[in-house]
Amino acid sequence: MEVITVEHPLIAHKLTKLRDVTTDSPTFRRLTDELVTLLSYEATRDIRVTQTEVQTPVTRMNGTALTTPYPLIVPILRAGLGMLEGVTRLMPNAEVGFVGMARNEETLEPVTYAERLPRDLSGRQCIVLDPMLATGGSLGGTLNFLASRGADSITAICLLAAPEGIEKVRHLTEELDVTTRLVVAAVDERLNENGYIVPGLGDAGDRLYGLAE
């Protein structure tokens, strides 16, 4: 699995604001949206394209069009939903599949409560959205769903990742034999005893949408 940490002053600035405990929900949502749009620039670098002719006001020329079908966009609910608009704004015609997972905060294992994905993803590129890659259980489970339906190239966009989660997902993708890239704004130090990313930004879902229960 290729891991791309996008180093850019705008990303570092917005991520710092996002981490700030005093940042309120509306600002957190806006910053998440802006960050995912910036990360998408790197995450879509290997998106498939075809040549197309275009008539300019002056002449005809060879141009570029995204190959259809576009990559399937898959936000992992809840927190991944906060990243959806930032990607679909760039590819308005892309299809969206959904995976709903909530981590059991005692076992740290993800529980899947929703799954709405196309049955056949043979030969399809997919872009998975989740702000946090902590133990890797949630992203790993989603990669399993996509690979079992035949997806052949998966890019995950995360805001923060822990080294422990990256290693777990790396092993899994070797087993699954699916080309996977991770595009991330920062790789943090570690997980704490509660499975939270340190220094991190807290619970991304709660900061976007309020306490779950």
Ligand SMILES: O=P(O)(O)OC[C@H]1O[C@H](OP(=O)(O)OP(=O)(O)O)[C@H](O)[C@@H]1O
């Ligand atoms: O790598 P992991 O250890 O699986 O942890 C990461 C997951 O935890 C968070 O979701 P959460 O379970 O809090 O659900 P939520 O989005 O509804 O808040 C986050 O958005 C990831 O999906």
Ligand SMILES: O=c1cc[nH]c(=O)[nH]1
């Ligand atoms: O730090 C973490 C770990 C898991 N999920 C989050 O939202 N934050």
Ligand SMILES: [Mg+2]
């Ligand atoms: Mg949460």
